Amino acid sequence: MSFIEQERAMRDLLFDAGLREQFSAQGVAALSAYQLSDEEQSDFLSIRIDALKIDAGMRVFMLLSQLAAEMPVSIVIMSAFEKGIEAVKAMVNIELIKTPTYERGALLGTEIRDWLADRAMPDQKLQSMLLAYVGAEIAVNWSRSGLQKAIMKQEYIAQDISEIPGDWKQKPIELVQYVSAVIVPRSYDGIKKMLCRAAGDQLWSHTSKNPLALEQLQTLLGDEDPRLLVSRAIATQQAVIDPGVGIQTIELSEGFASLMQYINGQYSTDFILQQLNAAGAPDQMLQGVEAGFLELLKTGMTRITE
Amino acid sequence: MATDIEQLPVLGMGASLSLSAQPDPVALVKEKGGPQFVEYAARVNATDVYDEVARIRATGTPVLFHPSYINFCGSYSNSDAWLQATQQHIDTVDSPWFAQDCAYCFLDERHSYSTQLGYFIPPILNDASLKLAIRRVTEVQARVNVPVAIEPPPMTFVVGHMTLFEFFGRLAAETDCALLLDMGHLVSYEMASGYHIMDELDKLPLERVIEVHIAGGKLRQGDAGPVYVDAHENTILDETWHMFEQLLPQLPRVKAVCFECEGVAKASVLKTLGKVREQVIALSSHPTLVEMAAGHT
Numbered sequence: 001m002s003f004i005e006q007e008r009a010m011r012d013l014l015f016d017a018g019l020r021e022q023f024s025a026q027g028v029a030a031l032s033a034y035q036l037s038d039e040e041q042s043d044f045l046s047i048r049i050d051a052l053k054i055d056a057g058m059r060v061f062m063l064l065s066q067l068a069a070e071m072p073v074s075i076v077i078m079s080a081f082e083k084g085i086e087a088v089k090a091m092v093n094i095e096l097i098k099t100p101t102y103e104r105g106a107l108l109g110t111e112i113r114d115w116l117a118d119r120a121m122p123d124q125k126l127q128s129m130l131l132a133y134v135g136a137e138i139a140v141n142w143s144r145s146g147l148q149k150a151i152m153k154q155e156y157i158a159q160d161i162s163e164i165p166g167d168w169k170q171k172p173i174e175l176v177q178y179v180s181a182v183i184v185p186r187s188y189d190g191i192k193k194m195l196c197r198a199a200g201d202q203l204w205s206h207t208s209k210n211p212l213a214l215e216q217l218q219t220l221l222g223d224e225d226p227r228l229l230v231s232r233a234i235a236t237q238q239a240v241i242d243p244g245v246g247i248q249t250i251e252l253s254e255g256f257a258s259l260m261q262y263i264n265g266q267y268s269t270d271f272i273l274q275q276l277n278a279a280g281a282p283d284q285m286l287q288g289v290e291a292g293f294l295e296l297l298k299t300g301m302t303r304i305t306e
Numbered sequence: 307m308a309t310d311i312e313q314l315p316v317l318g319m320g321a322s323l324s325l326s327a328q329p330d331p332v333a334l335v336k337e338k339g340g341p342q343f344v345e346y347a348a349r350v351n352a353t354d355v356y357d358e359v360a361r362i363r364a365t366g367t368p369v370l371f372h373p374s375y376i377n378f379c380g381s382y383s384n385s386d387a388w389l390q391a392t393q394q395h396i397d398t399v400d401s402p403w404f405a406q407d408c409a410y411c412f413l414d415e416r417h418s419y420s421t422q423l424g425y426f427i428p429p430i431l432n433d434a435s436l437k438l439a440i441r442r443v444t445e446v447q448a449r450v451n452v453p454v455a456i457e458p459p460p461m462t463f464v465v466g467h468m469t470l471f472e473f474f475g476r477l478a479a480e481t482d483c484a485l486l487l488d489m490g491h492l493v494s495y496e497m498a499s500g501y502h503i504m505d506e507l508d509k510l511p512l513e514r515v516i517e518v519h520i521a522g523g524k525l526r527q528g529d530a531g532p533v534y535v536d537a538h539e540n541t542i543l544d545e546t547w548h549m550f551e552q553l554l555p556q557l558p559r560v561k562a563v564c565f566e567c568e569g570v571a572k573a574s575v576l577k578t579l580g581k582v583r584e585q586v587i588a589l590s591s592h593p594t595l596v597e598m599a600a601g602h603t
Contacts, residue, residue, distance in 0.1 A: 006434075006435075010430065011413050046464045050530045051533045054462060058425075101422045237351065237354070241350060242350050
């Protein structure tokens, strides 16, 4: 018998659709699992159930408006499936509400990935393409939440992008923290531009009213031209109580993926180029690899190892 | 901090605006008939809004900081670090008082914004909740060096046996805090509860009301009747105007009347502010507020 149980029941009525349905059917008897006295239980008699349902629906809308901005391509993909929109709405539940805000994007992405993995699709290639885009957005969100947590725990030390020395190619390089690299079937930015007809907090509103047809999704995805999507979480506000984190991305050729393991602080760009040259890589490829290493360094995704 | 309402400045007719979106607050305050103060919501760290607020204040226009991250009710206390940053924010922008909805912004130990719950969750209206709300308001007052004003939030649904004004009346009296009344929120309570605000006036210390909000909204039709939804980009509903007309004469010490109009076109803001001013002149029982309204026409 405690007030905190009343608070828990109120929260659950707002974010647990199953409990809300029970409450609608049975009234306060649906709250028997909570440690409430008769008087505490009777406080819930004043709820207008139709209004509670409207309120809960508005909260789902508001929360998905925020989350869609973090998982844009995944949300539009879900809209292309029968009951996909309803499935996403159902993912806004008690578990999500209990999750820290900075980890909610990744949690939603994981649920979307699992849902898509269980779907029967016209072909397996389509499924793997879709899962790759969702996986890329999950990876970006994990980088974002990792940095946010580090700032809050005062474990993050900001590092400015230093001037690139003339002899950068001779120096070993390493990835900085909060960087992720994922292969996507085609340019992520290109796909996002094609699929997302609204931006930011308008995306959910637009997509839920204008879902994509599956055939349209397949057409827009087109043929594969794999790219390596490299993303980095950046501190935009290094404040312990309410940090700001942004995301920077670049795209490299798919072949770069196999080289990422060598960006570990032991090898220089020149060393890697020499190994590729010895393996018979053509000049054009070597030039592309060198340009990729330089871009990673310029954007602060790698740094020269001290 | 104890509330000396007499000492608070009369700010007149203002507008609640988004600092990073249209209409531009600075352009608006320079217009004839524009707002006499600007209220804004923002993140806790003042650095986010410092430049924008400085632009507004450079025109001689005061600002009010009106956030959505304080728990003025419930079991979960506000973190010291967030309250400290709040005080810094208030100092930086020179907000003469600190007002926010008395509602849940977070439901565990992690201090956060109400947006993480969709928006505010209203307080439970019973004695146990009132005791905790007193504790929450007091803990904020202890860390903030300007008067605190609490606002009944939008109420789509009601949990508890107490009426809204009994809860807020007792809360204000126990904590010696000021009050902010949002006309649309009161309409929402009437629809959610079936009670009439005008029948409850004797339960609220009306002399503690220092600020009034009026804003756009919409009605969603439920099975048991309409549900009021706060929607600042929409026009002000007749029900809300009616609440304003009934209540304004009952509020002798209102210092600020704020049209919440984020996302509303500049011409509409000016037109509505004109109507608000006319109503204040016709109905307010606060002479200085009426003078400020009249001086602007």
